Amino acid sequence: MYITGxxxxxxxxxxxxxxxxxxxxxxxxxxxxxxxxxxxxxxxxPSARAVGVRRTPPGxxxxxxxxxxxxxxxxxxxxxxxxxxxxxxxxxTGAVADRHRLRLRGGETARLRTVMVPTxxxxxxxxxxxxxxxxxxxxxxxxxSIEAPATLRVLPEFASRKHLPSRLARLREIDGQTAVxxxxxxxxxxxxxxxxxxxxVRSIDWRAxxxxxxxxxxxxxxxxxxxxxxxxxxxxxxxxRVGDAPRLDASIEGTLLLTALATxxxxxVQVTAFDRVERARAIGATGPAVMPQLADALATATPALVEPxxxxxxxxxxxxxxxxxxxxxxxxxxxxxxxxxLLDTVAAITSKHAVLVASVDDPELAELEAARGDAHxxxxxxxxxxTAIEQDAIAAxxxxxxxxxxxxxxxxxxxxxxxxxxxxxxxxxx
Amino acid sequence: xxxxxxxxxxxxxxxxxxxxxxxxxxxxxxxxFVVFIGVLIWTARPEDxxxxxxxxxxxxxxxxxxxxxxxQGVDVRQTATLSGAxxxxxxxxxxxxxxxxxxxxxxxxxxxxxxGDLVLIRPGQALLDGLDTDLSVRASLDAGxxxxxxxxxxxxxxxSVATLDSVLVGGERxxxxxxxxxxxxxxxxxxLDGERRVSVLASWPIVTNEHLDAxxxxxxxxRTLGRHESVVWYVGDVFDASTLTWEGSGGDGETPPSEVEAxxxxxxxxxxxxxxxxxxxxxxxxxxxxxxxxxxxxxxxPVEVRASEATRGRARLYRxxxxxxxxxxxxxxxxxxRMGRRLGLPRTSDRAATVAAxxxxxxxxxxxxxxxxxxxPPTSDGQLMSIIDELDTLEREVQRP
Numbered sequence: 001m002y003i004t005g006x007x008x009x010x011x012x013x014x015x016x017x018x019x020x021x022x023x024x025x026x027x028x029x030x031x032x033x034x035x036x037x038x039x040x041x042x043x044x045x046p047s048a049r050a051v052g053v054r055r056t057p058p059g060x061x062x063x064x065x066x067x068x069x070x071x072x073x074x075x076x077x078x079x080x081x082x083x084x085x086x087x088x089x090x091x092x093t094g095a096v097a098d099r100h101r102l103r104l105r106g107g108e109t110a111r112l113r114t115v116m117v118p119t120x121x122x123x124x125x126x127x128x129x130x131x132x133x134x135x136x137x138x139x140x141x142x143x144x145s146i147e148a149p150a151t152l153r154v155l156p157e158f159a160s161r162k163h164l165p166s167r168l169a170r171l172r173e174i175d176g177q178t179a180v181x182x183x184x185x186x187x188x189x190x191x192x193x194x195x196x197x198x199x200x201v202r203s204i205d206w207r208a209x210x211x212x213x214x215x216x217x218x219x220x221x222x223x224x225x226x227x228x229x230x231x232x233x234x235x236x237x238x239x240x241r242v243g244d245a246p247r248l249d250a251s252i253e254g255t256l257l258l259t260a261l262a263t264x265x266x267x268x269v270q271v272t273a274f275d276r277v278e279r280a281r282a283i284g285a286t287g288p289a290v291m292p293q294l295a296d297a298l299a300t301a302t303p304a305l306v307e308p309x310x311x312x313x314x315x316x317x318x319x320x321x322x323x324x325x326x327x328x329x330x331x332x333x334x335x336x337x338x339x340x341x342l343l344d345t346v347a348a349i350t351s352k353h354a355v356l357v358a359s360v361d362d363p364e365l366a367e368l369e370a371a372r373g374d375a376h377x378x379x380x381x382x383x384x385x386x387t388a389i390e391q392d393a394i395a396a397x398x399x400x401x402x403x404x405x406x407x408x409x410x411x412x413x414x415x416x417x418x419x420x421x422x423x424x425x426x427x428x429x430x
Numbered sequence: 431x432x433x434x435x436x437x438x439x440x441x442x443x444x445x446x447x448x449x450x451x452x453x454x455x456x457x458x459x460x461x462x463f464v465v466f467i468g469v470l471i472w473t474a475r476p477e478d479x480x481x482x483x484x485x486x487x488x489x490x491x492x493x494x495x496x497x498x499x500x501x502q503g504v505d506v507r508q509t510a511t512l513s514g515a516x517x518x519x520x521x522x523x524x525x526x527x528x529x530x531x532x533x534x535x536x537x538x539x540x541x542x543x544x545x546g547d548l549v550l551i552r553p554g555q556a557l558l559d560g561l562d563t564d565l566s567v568r569a570s571l572d573a574g575x576x577x578x579x580x581x582x583x584x585x586x587x588x589x590s591v592a593t594l595d596s597v598l599v600g601g602e603r604x605x606x607x608x609x610x611x612x613x614x615x616x617x618x619x620x621x622l623d624g625e626r627r628v629s630v631l632a633s634w635p636i637v638t639n640e641h642l643d644a645x646x647x648x649x650x651x652x653r654t655l656g657r658h659e660s661v662v663w664y665v666g667d668v669f670d671a672s673t674l675t676w677e678g679s680g681g682d683g684e685t686p687p688s689e690v691e692a693x694x695x696x697x698x699x700x701x702x703x704x705x706x707x708x709x710x711x712x713x714x715x716x717x718x719x720x721x722x723x724x725x726x727x728x729x730x731x732p733v734e735v736r737a738s739e740a741t742r743g744r745a746r747l748y749r750x751x752x753x754x755x756x757x758x759x760x761x762x763x764x765x766x767x768r769m770g771r772r773l774g775l776p777r778t779s780d781r782a783a784t785v786a787a788x789x790x791x792x793x794x795x796x797x798x799x800x801x802x803x804x805x806x807p808p809t810s811d812g813q814l815m816s817i818i819d820e821l822d823t824l825e826r827e828v829q830r831p
Binding site for chain 2: 001002003004005007008011012014015018019020021022023024026027028030031034035048049051052053054055074076084086088089090091092099127128129130131132143144145146147148239240241242246247302303305362364365368369372375376378379380381382383384385386387388389392396
């Protein structure tokens with residue numbers, strides 16, 4: 001049962017006769033009378049149980065984009081139901097207007113749309129649907145909550161897709177589609193075509209020219225069907241907040257951009273999110289199916305507060321990859337990672353594959369190091385300097401093992417990883 | 431049936447009555463509690479803490495003496511306003527004016543006109559003057575028990591009472607009999623017999639609940655107050671502007687028109703009940719807002735720690751330990767690394783090579799550079815800050831094109 005604002009108004013209206021009657025007991029009687037009336041109204045209100053709800057699966061939406069979920073409300077009884085419905089969802093769905101007026105004759109169905117702008121990645125769940133059915137006097141009514149589970153999957157934002165066009169242009173530069181047609185490492189023979197003015201004379205294929213009457217040039221394209229494996233570290237250190245988002249979010253952005261780029265370049269990408277066990281994986285999809293599969297897999301990846309199991313990562317990589325590949329480790333270069341066996345893992349993988357270790361830099365460290373206020377600021381600068389030296393030392397040791405190291409601020413990580421991939425591809429080191 | 435078509439309905443729960451029949455203990459306990467509270471509210475009277483009021487059961491109240499008088503068959507009635515006295519027969523009524531300090535001139539005049547017997551407890555000087563008693567009130571400096579030493583029968587019957595709080599001193603014209611005088615000559619009690627009897631009790635605590643059972647207090651109080659079959663008890667009140675009423679007083683106790691506001695109830699009539707209704711409305715509004723439209727929804731929140739937290743912690747540790755040496759070493763190593771990288775030195779280059787390269791780039795004396803980068807560790811915060819300052823300067827010089 002619930003009462004409406006009309007009950008309150010009616011109770012307040014008692015002030016008018018009270019001004020004339022001058023009796024305190026009148027006030028009690030009036031308010032009690034109003035409440036009794038409200039109770040009666042609630043008793044004769046049509047039962048909220050007569051209302052059923054039906055969900056349309058909400059599907060998925062990209063973070064920060066708006067979507068709407070539809071709830072069908074059915075009046076199963078014969079009486080006319082008047083009232084309200086609240087379609088409750090987790091607060092992070094950003095569903096502000098989740099309350100809807102309801103007016104249903106017997107047997108009628110209404111479709112209610114709740115607009116959402118999710119503010120968090122992952123699976124967001126619906127809570128109870130609450131139905132209020134008003135009595136004929138509109139003073140009160142009865143209220144029931146209905147369990148109607150639903151899940152809205154919020155995919156990663158992929159804000160770094162704005163970097164994709166420029167990287168694809170660079171890819172085409174390596175590719176035979178542009179005038180640069182030098183054969184070199186990282187490119188393979190594509191086709192022969194007629195010479196046009198402006199082509200490099202060194203790419204003229206004399207044997208083909210001899211066979212035909214025209215001058216022919218060879219065109220090349222970057223090597224295709226290379227393997228790329230991206231390992232996302234979802235362990236303790238990925239939970240740390242850098243700027244406004246956890247480290248993991250920057251890693252996810254990097255993964256998405258690199259996967260989009262590498263798929264366009266004809267390479268096969270597989271992704272795994274790992275700490276002590278595999279948390280998410282995207283593997284085996286080709287063509288346009290790759291990105292949706294990856295976004296779906298990474299949507300629910302959340303940092304786990306555990307230490308990473310680096311030897312297990314090495315085993316996983318070796319079991320998944322049979323031929324030489326580029327292994328991208330998106331992790332954090334931290335002294336504790338070295339203790340956990342990061343270096344051994346990198347050494348193990350480097351023996352068979354090309355390895356790129358990418359880590360998110362914290363802009364706050366640079367700020368701390370540059371601060372020169374009181375004595376505390378100086379000590380903070382020294383502490384930041386010490387952290388930077390340690391990270392430097394680890395990066396140097398990883399490089400000594402033959403792996404590539406890349407550190408960048410959260411916003412720059414994705415393009416930096418993409419650039420490094422292009423550089424590796426151009427130099428034929430994949 | 432697929433998930434799309436599945437129709438969800440509220441679970442069928444037992445009605446309130448069924449639940450109450452199955453587990454009756456809870457509802458019964460709640461009901462008893464409500465009844466109990468209701469009875470308490472119904473029977474509770476507003477507590478009275480006014481000094482000398484006959485409804486006041488605390489130390490400075492006079493409920494005891496009023497109850498004894500009632501037990502003796504005296505009709506004791508308290509009036510909140512002078513106009514509410516409405517004494518039917520002054521001849522058989524004792525009017526008690528307790529706490530006379532608050533009375534104003536015209537009220538005193540009305541009391542002076544009153545034909546019946548008066549008992550003044552804790553009178554103000556103005557009241558005594560208004561009744562032309564030529565008595566004056568003084569503070570009592572001696573709280574001991576005093577013998578009656580007068581021929582008033584009430585006083586002699588009481589034998590001795592204490593001179594508490596204040597005493598009375600009779601003037602030259604005074605026809606009053608002052609009883610129970612203490613060493614200073616002030617008496618606890620005085621009687622002015624004439625057409626009417628005016629008893630003045632300056633040592634007022636003797637009628638209170640606290641002191642009534644000491645010495646002859648009870649005897650004096652009961653004899654003074656119980657002379658007639660009814661007692662009208664009035665306790666002075668600043669908010670009472672009305673005048674005394676009795677049979678034949680003429681007038682209805684309303685204040686003289688000289689007063690600005692005749693009625694202390696300056697708000698329109700009915701304001702009280704209206705406010706009361708509105709107050710109850712607020713309670714109803716609370717019921718309205720308190721009922722949630724469905725339960726609160728939980729949001730599983732992630733753990734979030736700033737990545738720089740560890741570094742900040744280390745800074746605090748350095749600071750607390752005053753590890754200026756360690757801090758300076760970190761800053762020096764970092765600066766040397768950065769400048770070395772800028773100048774293209776390998777990571778492994780030794781001290782001499784680094785110093786030489788930096789000194790060349792900064793156009794400085796190598797010894798100076800060596801002191802800045804590899805000098806003595808600082809021993810205080812001040813030295814640390816100056817070293818960092820020098821490092822900053824050196825780095826700027828190296829970076830200068």
